[in-house]
Amino acid sequence: MHEGHVIVEQIKAQDPSIxxxxxxxxxxxxDVVIRNVFDREKQDVILAWAKAVKQQGRVHRRISLDFQxxxxxxxxxxxxxxxxxx
Numbered sequence: 001m002h003e004g005h006v007i008v009e010q011i012k013a014q015d016p017s018i019x020x021x022x023x024x025x026x027x028x029x030x031d032v033v034i035r036n037v038f039d040r041e042k043q044d045v046i047l048a049w050a051k052a053v054k055q056q057g058r059v060h061r062r063i064s065l066d067f068q069x070x071x072x073x074x075x076x077x078x079x080x081x082x083x084x085x086x
Contacts, residue, residue, distance in 0.1 A: 003059040004030030007050045014049050019070075030063050035070045035078065043067050043082060051086055062086070 004022030007030070011020045019035040032050065037043055046065075053059050064085050068078035 003061055003063065004032055006058050007032050007053050007063060007065075010053045011046055011049055015046075018046065025064060029061055030059075032063060032065045033078075034065065034067045037067055038069070038081065040082075047084055047086075054086060 004024070008020045008022045011018055011032075011034070018037065020032065021035075022030055022032045025031045034043070034046055037046065046067075050063065050065055054063065062085060064083060066080055067082040068080055070078050
């Protein structure tokens, strides 16, 4: 759980306007969710920030980073735009 929190905090430290949260997947691995970032280049920058945390040795487990389009005021799940595992 700590590792997902570390990545989200790093992303928010770089850009507080990013809607980043984390949870655990069914296997107990951290799953970081980024909502409403549609630009592929901005997604790549966010992914680089997250990977840097792992390269620094602050995160050791496999991380899944999901970019999603939020469906506000809906019971339907968000649209997954992109998923990266590292």
